[in-house]
Amino acid sequence: MRHINIRELANELKLSVSTISKVFSNSHEISEETRQRVLETAARLNYIPNANASSLRRKKSKNIGVVIPEVADSFFSLAINGIESVAKENGYHVLIYLTHESFENEKNILKECQGGRVDGILISVSRETAQSDHINELISNGVPLIFFDRVCDDVETAKITTDDLESSYQATSHLIQQGCGNIAFLSISNSLSITSKRLKGYLQAHADLKQKMDKENIVLCTNDAVKNYSLIKKLLHRKNRPDGIVVSVEKLTTPVYKACEELNLKIPQDLKVICFSNLETASILNPSLSTITQPAFEMGKVAALILFKALQKQNLNLIRESLVIPSVLVARRSTGTTDIAL
Amino acid sequence: MRHINIRELANELKLSVSTISKVFSNSHEISEETRQRVLETAARLNYIPNANASSLRRKKSKNIGVVIPEVADSFFSLAINGIESVAKENGYHVLIYLTHESFENEKNILKECQGGRVDGILISVSRETAQSDHINELISNGVPLIFFDRVCDDVETAKITTDDLESSYQATSHLIQQGCGNIAFLSISNSLSITSKRLKGYLQAHADLKQKMDKENIVLCTNDAVKNYSLIKKLLHRKNRPDGIVVSVEKLTTPVYKACEELNLKIPQDLKVICFSNLETASILNPSLSTITQPAFEMGKVAALILFKALQKQNLNLIRESLVIPSVLVARRSTGTTDIAL
DNA sequence: TTTATTTACGAAACCGTTTTCGTAATTTCC
DNA sequence: GGAAATTACGAAAACGGTTTCGTAAATAAA
Numbered sequence: 125m126r127h128i129n130i131r132e133l134a135n136e137l138k139l140s141v142s143t144i145s146k147v148f149s150n151s152h153e154i155s156e157e158t159r160q161r162v163l164e165t166a167a168r169l170n171y172i173p174n175a176n177a178s179s180l181r182r183k184k185s186k187n188i189g190v191v192i193p194e195v196a197d198s199f200f201s202l203a204i205n206g207i208e209s210v211a212k213e214n215g216y217h218v219l220i221y222l223t224h225e226s227f228e229n230e231k232n233i234l235k236e237c238q239g240g241r242v243d244g245i246l247i248s249v250s251r252e253t254a255q256s257d258h259i260n261e262l263i264s265n266g267v268p269l270i271f272f273d274r275v276c277d278d279v280e281t282a283k284i285t286t287d288d289l290e291s292s293y294q295a296t297s298h299l300i301q302q303g304c305g306n307i308a309f310l311s312i313s314n315s316l317s318i319t320s321k322r323l324k325g326y327l328q329a330h331a332d333l334k335q336k337m338d339k340e341n342i343v344l345c346t347n348d349a350v351k352n353y354s355l356i357k358k359l360l361h362r363k364n365r366p367d368g369i370v371v372s373v374e375k376l377t378t379p380v381y382k383a384c385e386e387l388n389l390k391i392p393q394d395l396k397v398i399c400f401s402n403l404e405t406a407s408i409l410n411p412s413l414s415t416i417t418q419p420a421f422e423m424g425k426v427a428a429l430i431l432f433k434a435l436q437k438q439n440l441n442l443i444r445e446s447l448v449i450p451s452v453l454v455a456r457r458s459t460g461t462t463d464i465a466l
Numbered sequence: 467m468r469h470i471n472i473r474e475l476a477n478e479l480k481l482s483v484s485t486i487s488k489v490f491s492n493s494h495e496i497s498e499e500t501r502q503r504v505l506e507t508a509a510r511l512n513y514i515p516n517a518n519a520s521s522l523r524r525k526k527s528k529n530i531g532v533v534i535p536e537v538a539d540s541f542f543s544l545a546i547n548g549i550e551s552v553a554k555e556n557g558y559h560v561l562i563y564l565t566h567e568s569f570e571n572e573k574n575i576l577k578e579c580q581g582g583r584v585d586g587i588l589i590s591v592s593r594e595t596a597q598s599d600h601i602n603e604l605i606s607n608g609v610p611l612i613f614f615d616r617v618c619d620d621v622e623t624a625k626i627t628t629d630d631l632e633s634s635y636q637a638t639s640h641l642i643q644q645g646c647g648n649i650a651f652l653s654i655s656n657s658l659s660i661t662s663k664r665l666k667g668y669l670q671a672h673a674d675l676k677q678k679m680d681k682e683n684i685v686l687c688t689n690d691a692v693k694n695y696s697l698i699k700k701l702l703h704r705k706n707r708p709d710g711i712v713v714s715v716e717k718l719t720t721p722v723y724k725a726c727e728e729l730n731l732k733i734p735q736d737l738k739v740i741c742f743s744n745l746e747t748a749s750i751l752n753p754s755l756s757t758i759t760q761p762a763f764e765m766g767k768v769a770a771l772i773l774f775k776a777l778q779k780q781n782l783n784l785i786r787e788s789l790v791i792p793s794v795l796v797a798r799r800s801t802g803t804t805d806i807a808l
Numbered sequence: 809t810t811t812a813t814t815t816a817c818g819a820a821a822c823c824g825t826t827t828t829c830g831t832a833a834t835t836t837c838c
Numbered sequence: 839g840g841a842a843a844t845t846a847c848g849a850a851a852a853c854g855g856t857t858t859c860g861t862a863a864a865t866a867a868a
Contacts, residue, residue, distance in 0.1 A: 127580065127607055129854055140818045145856055153816060170607075175581040176527060177854035179518040181823050187561075195550075196543040196746075204537050208564050217583065219529070220562045222550050238469065239517040240824090241559065265469060265512075381750040404538075405745060408723040410752030471824055482848045487826055495846060519824035522853050582854090 127170045137165055148173060179240070188431060189242035191221045191233055193250050193274075197374055198402035199420045200248070203272065206424025207246060214432050216243075225312075225347045227252035234258050238265050244431045245269040246424075249276060251347065254315035268434040270442070272427040273418070275317045282434075282445040284427040288318050291416045291451040292325025293332075295370050295398045298414070298453065300333050302460045304368030304396055308341040308359055310380070311372050322372045322400065341366055345376060353379045360387055360395065368459075371399040377413065392460040398453075411457035419449045469512045479507055490515060521582070530773060531584035533563045533575055535592050535616075539716060540744035541762045542590070545614060548766025549588060556774050558585075567654075567689045569594035576600045580607050586773045587611040588766075591618060593689065596657035610776040612784070614769040615760070617659045624776075624787040626769040630660050633758045633793040634667025635674075637712050637740045640756070640795065642675050644802045646710030646738055650683040650701055652722070653714050664714045664742065683708055687718060695721045702729055702737065710801075713741040719755065734802040740795075753799035761791045 134141045139158065146154050147162040154162075165171075179185045190207055192200045204220070211218050219242055223230040230250045235258070237245060245267060247259075256276040263269050263281065272284040299307050309326045311319045323342065330337045343359050345352040356379050359366065371380055377399045381391070389395050391411055398414040399406075406413040430445045455461040476483045481500070488496050489504040496504075507513075521527045532549055534542045546562070553560050561584055565572040572592050577600070579587060587609060589601075598618040605611050605623065614626040641649050651668045653661045665684065672679045685701050687694040698721050701708065713722055719741045723733070731737050733753055740756040741748075748755040772787045797803040 131854075141855075142819080142857080143817060146817085149856080155816060158816080172577075172580045174522070174854050175583040176518050176521040177582075177823090178856075179823095180516070180522050180825085180854085181856045183823075185518060195537065195546050196540065198538065201538040201543050204562070205564070208537075208562070217578075218562050220546070220550070220560050222547070235514075236559075238514045240519075241517040378746055378750055385750075403747060404720055405747045405751060408720055408727075408752055409747060409750055410754070412752070473824075483825080484827080484849080485847060487824095488847090491826080497846060500846080516824050519853090520826075522855085523824080523826045525853075 127172045129174065130171070133162075133166060133169060133171045136169065137162060183240070185241055185243050186215060187217045187219050187242045188428070189219045189221055189233075189237050189245045191223060191230065191237075191245060191247040193223050193225045193248065195220065195222060198404065199273070199374060199418055202402055202420035203248075203424030203427075206421040206426075207428045210425055210428040210432065216432075223250040225251045227254075231258045234262050237267060238262060242267065244435055246272060246427050246431060248272055248274040249316070250274075251313035251316055251319075268431060268442070270427050270431050270434070272423050273318060277317060280443050282427075282430050282442040282447075284423050284430070284447050284449070285318075286418045286423065286449050286451045288321035288451075289325040289328070291400075291453060292322035292370065292372070293329045294325075294453050295400075295414075295416050296326045296329035297333060298455060298459060299368040299370065299396055299398060300329065300335055302368070302392075302396055304366075305335070306338065306341065306364065306366045307335070307368040307370065308343060308366035309370045309372065310343050310345060310356070310376050312345050312347070312376070314344060319372050322370070326370055338364075345373075349375075349379070352376060353383065356380055356383045357387065360384065360389060366395065368396040369398070371397065371401075374399065374401040374403060377401055377403065381409070391458050396460055397458040398455075400451075406454070407456065409458070414456045414459040414461070415454050416451050417454055418451045422449055469514045471516065472513070475504075475508060475511060475513045478511065479504060525582070527583055527585050528557060529559045529561050529584045530770070531561045531563055531575075531579050531587045533565060533572065533579075533587060533589040535565050535567045535590065537562065537564060540746065541615070541716060541760055544744055544762035545590075545766030545769075548763040548768075549770045552767055552770040552774065558774075565592040567593045569596075573600045576604050579609060580604060584609065586777055588614055588769050588773060590614055590616040591658070592616075593655040593658055593661075610773060610784070612769050612773050612776070614765050615660060619659060622785050624769075624772050624784040624789075626765050626772070626789050626791070627660075628760045628765065628791055628793045630663035630793075631667040631670070633742075633795060634664035634712065634714070635671045636667075636795050637742075637756075637758050638668045638671035639675060640797060640801060641710040641712065641738055641740060642671065642677055644710070644734075644738055646708075647677070648680065648683065648706065648708045649677070649710040649712060650685060650708035651712045651714065652685050652687060652698070652718050654687050654689075654718070656686060661714050664712075668712055680706075687715075691721070694718060695725065698722055698725045699729065702726065702731060708737065710738040711740070713739065713743075716741065716743040716745060719743055719745065723751070733800050738802055739800040740797075742793075748796070749798065751800070756796065756798045756801040756803070758793050758795050760793045764791055 130141050130144050134144050144162055147159050208218055221233045227250055256279045259279050270282045275283040313319045343355055345355055360383050384391055391397055401415045402417055402420050406415045434440045472483050472486050476486050486504055489501050550560055563575045569592055598621045601621050612624045617625040655661045685697055702725055726733055733739055743757045744759055744762050748757045768789055776782045
């Protein structure tokens, strides 16, 4: 049964289109009697309001855009869950945009988002993003945008982050306490807020605990899995190879484990490993993986909540809505401990 | 810089709105000279066409809807990657809808999708979906819909699946060859196409290989992780507990491993495990996990390709576009083998 | 009873495009 | 050189809702 439009429904009911429209927006100026009559025939004739017409007139698409580097990643997929839960609550729909860690893609996507397709944006920027003109342009065009996890420091809006520096500090200290004297750090970007904070935490822990530092231990990975694998193997194959490693992004976990296997290094005896990761399988890895687990769902949820707050009242001071939600370190066998949450 | 609309741009250029519109749709009836002039001023004045107006008039939203049970699952997130890649190629945007395995949610979502918000749907139905009126209604309302992975057999449209029966048969045979004499099967639904096919493969392998069968070995899990865990523990705690297990969905992997740990069962000595799974970490689990890996990215991609084919020419015979893409079994240590792809 | 107010609805403009026609001006064809 | 065809543009009607404003009838206030 093909559906009808508001005009046909109005004709059928001998009412005006405005009356029908008011019924569906729950206007008070409609009598209970007509309301029932309208609702009933609408259901019978399969009337479904056209979202595009509504969006055009109301200047509200009822869509939000979620811009993330990738979806096949525990953090982002959990964050999407959080976002989706509050979007649904608010009658909103979720458009997913993947940058695949490319700045160029990110720019194009944000450009596209200025055509009224979305009412607001939640974004976690790409590893290449070191500049924020594209974001400021979007915002000045009236599209509220909120960061989660990976932020641009110089953009004045709400940022939902976790305590990257502190938890990296804690992770590094943990490795030192477990006896590591030569700790490596795996990153994917020099410009990204999260990785630079995590690096800072790593460095600060070294300084505070009077631990020697080797610049060679800080390895910048790429967006190419094959290349990353060989970078990691090279790191672990050095004569003064590290005996501990802080892995700052989840997707480098597998290559680290694989490289150890190939190089015949035992975790944790030869190398202690701790990862920033939300992998559900962390506890059943070989050996179980010590992690810094981010509050992914919560971060997505909070970011979305603030976005909707902004959509409800404009000129909300978004910077003041920023929030830092702590991560938790779970020490497992990969750092030589039995499983404990620290 | 707030952007302008087509009328203001037309005024600025002393041209009609139709001319501007034609420039942006690359109409041949515009001279090269005016085209350049328009494009230039459009860029200068920051003109961005309104997507809602365009959608309304064209009756094309340029959105597709992707309806899946959850996003925090390797299969679905990889499938999204495949879908997104072809959507982008076609200038389309991707709306994500999560059913959270609820039939009720699924119905509501598909209802929403009839308002012109999406031009077509890719769906993998919920575990509760045993009936397809909601889907047929959508299709008869003119929204093309294509299944991937989890299909409804009685709906006449394209279905992109993998060889569930065969690969389950193969997985079960593999366990039998590895010496299992008492194999369990973990499912999440009795109505779902994929799980019933996988069950069939399991049963058929038993029949063909003259293996004894115990109905108690077929366990139906729920959507509640806590409950599932206790169901699994109960299964593995029986006096005649299984010595092999076919896990038909990825998310039951962790609880199986956990239960074995808690019950002090050694994999693969006490229990051989094989899972339908796309976990990237399968090879670094403790022990490494034998999997049936589905062509997730490929399935998403193909489903999307067919959807766009359908969007370009209506009354395409969609049933004939159905496709089965084979999975691959990778035997690892959890079934007592060293790593080999079979 | 008269006036003021409220209730319940309709007419019409509007949102920003796209598309169909219509038409001058130019070019092509015998 | 006149008819036919082509080129390049504009006017106006869609698309399907929402919203503003106006108003008759019913009710309340005076």
